[in-house]
Amino acid sequence: MxxxxxxxxxxxxxxxxxxxxxxxxxxxxxxxxxxxxxxxxxxxxxxxxxxxxxxxxxxxxxxxxxxxxxxxxxxxxRYWEGRKLWGRMVNVCRSFTMQINSLVDDAAAGDPNQTSDQVKQQRLHMVRLIICHIHALRHRLRDTDAAVDLEEQLPGDSQLKQDLAQDNVPAAIADRISRQISLAWRSGRLDAYHVPLLHNCLTEMMGIQGGCERIKSTPIPYTYSVxxxxxxxxxxxxxxxxxxxxxxxxxxxxxxxxxxxxxxxxxxxxxxxQPFMLDDNDLPLLQLTTMIERNVLQLSGRPDDELPEPIKPVEHILV
Structure with missing residues (x-):
């Protein structure tokens, strides 16, 4: 852009x-x-x-x-619908992170052996999975490889290789988020009444992904362009x-x-x-995903040295 x-x-x-x-x-x-x-x-x-x-x-x-x-x-x-979908994605990721930070806690477990550090690690893992989802979606829309970005978020993750091998990497990451929500509930860190709230955010993210994939996979009819x-x-x-x-x-x-x-x-x-590609006037997906990453990590209390640098225009162009 x-x-x-x-x-x-x-x-x-x-x-x-x-x-x-x-x-x-x-x-x-x-x-x-x-x-x-x-x-x-x-x-x-x-x-x-x-x-x-x-x-x-x-x-x-x-x-x-x-x-x-x-x-x-x-x-x-098509261009404006793509921008609205990513605007919704920004809001959903922020809301999802705030719900994770406030609803996943020790109090629901009732187990003194579960330390707050364990809960913080689980929260951070869920937040990093959210970040992985948006980066994977960006790469899917641009037909690029998401491996580097995902390995940076989940270093040493044993399941990541299996996720990257799937046809739809963002959907695989979303499935892992869903399993983390269920794990938090089964371990007593998430109240049963709060489970639907987190799943609603995840469902909204998947709906946004489906809308973006629809735009990408359904161009203006070829005969019309010819x-x-x-x-x-x-x-x-x-x-x-x-x-x-x-x-x-x-x-x-x-x-x-x-x-x-x-x-x-x-x-x-x-x-x-095709608003998700890399032409000069296409949407700046890298700038949007990096902004989301910074926002959710800041909401999770991460220090500034763990935050990615904001994406700035190069020769007046954001990618």
Whole structure:
């Protein structure tokens, strides 16, 4: 995600980094060169030039703009839904940690042999499993390996290798959290009336995971995207034939401006269609998961030297 203060009006006009210009300039260049060729033929060999009226371009251009608008709205809905899901994840993890800290205790056990250090270790283990879940979910959404992050949270854990071998690592971690809740109840450290409260938080986390997986695994239909790209390409390549008689030598410039508009809108929809990846304008999942990790560890009373450093923008980009 680009986190940059808005420049002056003129600076925004000429901004390149983080815009679609970096992606579409080769396409605009092809259209521009094609327009130069068509315009040159029209002037040097007017008998061989093919001319179209602007009527079809006007109708198709209006329809195409509306079509691209609908497609971009669909892409942005996916982007915004992904951000709302991760906003919920932040709140649920904080609430889950606070409930663990307040509800898992020695008093429910009634056993003087159970020390507070044991309870603190169990609380911390459950909190670290929450951290493992969010990191595993980030890696699952980005198709990357979660092993390093999870081993950092659970060093020497004998079951971690089995969890990493599963198809759905976040679900495996969630299953371990559920077992820890049951263990706390069976050991007398968690009242039976409080068990549903912790399970409700875990169920909410799994619901958020399912929502994110739905966005990732269900892209905008392929035929819809192909039709958009194809229509934009044909429109831009045919436009010089309708302009060279009226615009003259400025045809390549006008066509390039129109191509920038349509190709840019087309590229915006592609870039935000999958909001969990690593494009410049995608969601900063690493920053969000690191923030959650810091929050829940601070709520658990961990010292500052055990907290991860906040993720800061690199060249105005958060990942």
């Amino acid at each position: 680009i986190v940059k203060d808005k420049d002056s009006w003129l600076g925004m006009i000429f901004a390149v980094h983080g815009t679609t210009m970096e992606l579409i300039w080769p396409r605009v260049a092809v259209v521009f060169c094609w327009s130069i060729l068509i315009t040159t033929i029209a002037y040097l060999f007017p008998d061989h030039a093919y001319t179209l009226t602007m009527a079809p371009f006007t109708v198709v251009g209006l329809a195409l703009a509306i079509f691209l608008g609908f497609r971009n709205n669909a892409s942005y809905d 039709l958009t790209h194809r229509t934009v390409f044909i429109y831009c390549m045919a436009l010089p034939c309708g302009l060279h008689d009226t615009v003259g030598i400025m045809t390549p410039v006008v066509v390039a401006l129109v191509a920038y508009f349509f190709l840019g809108l087309d590229a915006v929809g592609d870039e935000i269609e």
